[in-house]
Amino acid sequence: MTGLPVARVLVDSPLPQLDQLFDYRVPERLAGTAVRGVRVRVPLRSGGRIAQGWIVELAERSEYRGELSDLDDVVSDVPALTPDVWRLARSAADRAAGNASDILRIAIPPRYVRAERAWRAAEPDPGPLPDRPTAIDGYGPGRVERGIAAGERMALAADARPVRLSSGAWVGGWARTVAQAAAHALAHDRSTIVAVPDYRDQEQLEAALAEFVDPRRVLRTDARQTGPARYRAFLDATGDAARVVIGSRSTVYAPAARPGVIIVVDDGDALQSEPLAPGVHSRDAALIRQEQTGAALLFLAHSRSVDVQRLVEVGWVHDVPPLRGARPRIVLTEQQAAPESGGARIPSAAWREAQAAVTAGPVLVQVARPGHTPMLVCDRCREPARCAACGGALVVPRGGGTPACGLCGTAATAWRCGVCEGTKLRAAVVGASRTAEELGRAFPRSRVVVSDGERPILRVGAEPQLVVATRGAEPIAEGGYRAILLLDGERMLLRESLRVAEDCLRWWSNASALAAPGSPVFLVGVGGALGTALATWRQAAWAAEELETRRTLRFPPAVRMASVTSSHERLAAALERVRGVDGVDVLGPTPAADEGLERAIVRFGYAAGVEVAQRLKGEAIRAATERRRPVAGRRPGRPPVVRVRMDDPDLP
Incomplete structure (x- = not known):
């Protein structure tokens, strides 16, 4: 064969037959720039076209006995594909029966020439490392620190309270724990990778990190950045300096130098699941990377996922219980001594507490869905009401009147339940906007704030106000909420999904952790084992029972x-x-x-x-x-x- 170096290239293509390394000859003109990890253009003989790819390896000779084609060109001489990221992408793709190029498309942002030039011209200044290792509060003296040093896999229950930083900002206790772990690893010149569900969590984490590490050591890699900014942060992460890289699920693939700890926050959140092929969950990618690098791995959540519980029970992840401390005061309205008659959406006890609490500070009302129009169900069997013409959900028009289909607009003048033959309808869920209007009339002197996907609010002050938020969109309040009402629990549990109970427990736990110490949290309409798990704050025990049930039925994650x-x-x-x-x-x-x-x-x-x-x-x-x-x-x-x-x- 040729005496010139041979480049082994992964072609960037979704075709499964191209998910392998192809040998190309490196021509003389590219000998200095065609190095491992750079993006290149290569010819495809079968298609008669030029494709992009990555140089994964360089070799002196090829095992292919035919004539090798030449590399067409080097797109960028920056080695953006590091060996660690390649090993992770290859292993994750094999586990998911997918293509490694699909993983790399998620892991490596698109190239921006100006950002690349600015990065080359800039003098690297990551700032100083912390003077000494930071102690991690809440889990016993030195327990988590020893685990990080040993590269241990740990499941931690998050601190269930808002905390105030020295800057005056309020964040969830979990954010301070993550920041302390990152600062501890950074003091030993090791990088930290943190994957959070969404930008709300990231904003809190950034505020907490500013308390413990130099901001120049923190890199963001998330979809809310502009393309050039994200690419620049990615290039910064390829350097030799230890960093704290934070972002959404794809951050697990960040090319951080010498990873010391990988942290996945709230792995049960649906946002941690990658929708793009091959659909590797951030939890699974983190487990693979931890095993390949020897870094420590932390799963941190208020409500443990059943998947992490399985890992704990098989001994792959160690349970690190917190020290006994404050937990939310949960009140189950279904277990009241004198249950109320009728279908009141907010029980009288919760109503009285909200009236008293709103005079002292913010009160949170969690609802199941955004919008104004309520969803209707059969009054007898609680089956969702469907249109006889097209099967769409029946809703009440905003101005009131006869229920109609939300899709085709057909009026339900003679509706009959297809399950029990009932003819009466009732509202199962009222949207956030409708709830805000109703509470505004009931509390005429209180300010009402709505936070949902369309109108996200990250923070609210300590002044008296009612905050109506959909699940997952609850803002953090200064000093914590003086009372929290968790509404629509019964309707949330009607969603057809194997994980509906697990998801609900997580939503309620995350909202409950926003309460001020000692403030009541009312869970309306839900009792049983799920309500008891929330009230006793024993989510891990509930996850163990749920896992045992799934083992019996052979449902994931048991299989x-x-x-x-x-x-x-x-x-x-x-x-x-x-x-x-x-x-x-x-x-x-x-x-x-x-x-x-x-x-x-x-x-x-x-x-x-x-x-x-x-x-x-x-x-x-x-x-x-x-x-x-x-x-x-x-x-x-x-x-x-x-x-x-x-x-x-x-x-x-």
Whole structure:
């Protein structure tokens, strides 16, 4: 072969047959710039076109016996793909039966030439390291610090109270814990990677980090940044200086130098699940990276996910209980000594507490959904009311009047329940706007603030006010809320999902942690084991019971599941390939949303995950490369497709 170096390139393509390294000859003109980790352009012989890719390795010779093609060009001589990120992307893609290039598309921002030039011209000044290691409060003297030093995997219950920083800003106690852990690792010249659900959490975390580390050591990598700013922060992270890199789920892939601790906050939040192919959850990516780098790993949440509970029970993650401290004072209205008659949305006890509390400070009212129009259900069986014409949800028009379909507008003049034949309707959920209007009339002297997805509010002051917020959009209040009302709990539990109870417990726990010490939190309309878990603040015990139930039923995360979608013949072939693996069983197939396709669910144990992923991906490659004989007089059809989604979050 040639005496010139050989570049082994991963082509940036979603085609499964291209998810491998291809050898290219490095021409003389590119010998100085074609280094490991740079973005390049390469020719594709079969397609007769130029594609982009990444140089993953350089070698003296190639095992390919034919003539190698030359690299076309080097797009950027900045080695943006670090060896650590490549190993993580390759392992995560293999676990998810996906393409490594899809992972890299999520991990590495698009290139901006001006930002790259400015980064090259700038003098690196990351600021000083902390003078001494920071103590981490709340978990016993030195317990978490020793775990970080040993590269331990730990599950921590977050501090369930708002705390005031020396700057005067109020943040959740969890943010201070994360900042202390980051400062501790930074004092030992080790980087920290923190993945939070959304920008609300990130704003609190940034405020807390400013208390313990130099802001120049903190890098943001999130979708709210401009493209150039995000790319510049990514380039800064590729340097040799230890950093604290914070952001959303994709931050797990950040090219931080010498990772000392990886922190995933509230891993049960749906925002931590990556919707883009191959759909690797930030929790799974963090577990892979921790094992590859030896860094410590912290899962921090008010309500532990069932997935983390499984890891604790198998001994892969260590439970680090907090010291006994303050926890929210939860009141279950369903367990009142004298239950009230009728369907009052806010029980009288909670109403009286809210009236008294709003004179002293802010009061939070959590509702299930935004908007104004209430959702209707059958008064007898509580089944959601549907339109007889199109199946859409029935709602009450804003000005009042006859209920009508929210999709087609058909009036429900003679509605009848399809389950129990009932004819009466009742409002199950009133939107945030409607709730604000009703509370405004009931509390005429109080200011009413609405916070939802369309009108997000991050913080409110300590002055008297009513804050109506949808789940997940609750602002933090100075000094904490003087009372919290958790409404619509019964309706939240009606959502069709395996994880609905787990999600509700997490939503209620996160909102409850915003209360001022000693202030009441009323959970309306929910009792039983779920309400008791919140009232006693024993979410981990509830997760253990839930996990045991799922083991009995063979539901995730006790087992893994994958959805496979294809045509009838191709799906049958794919299922036949995995049926021979020990512990695998198949549910379905059933018709898929796409016309002419079917979907089946493959259920398997964790030990069989590698083999199942390999076989399903092999079938996807076989389908993508299949050549059909053309039929005279017909246009060539699209090749058959096999779509695989490991650990599909959309499965019921």
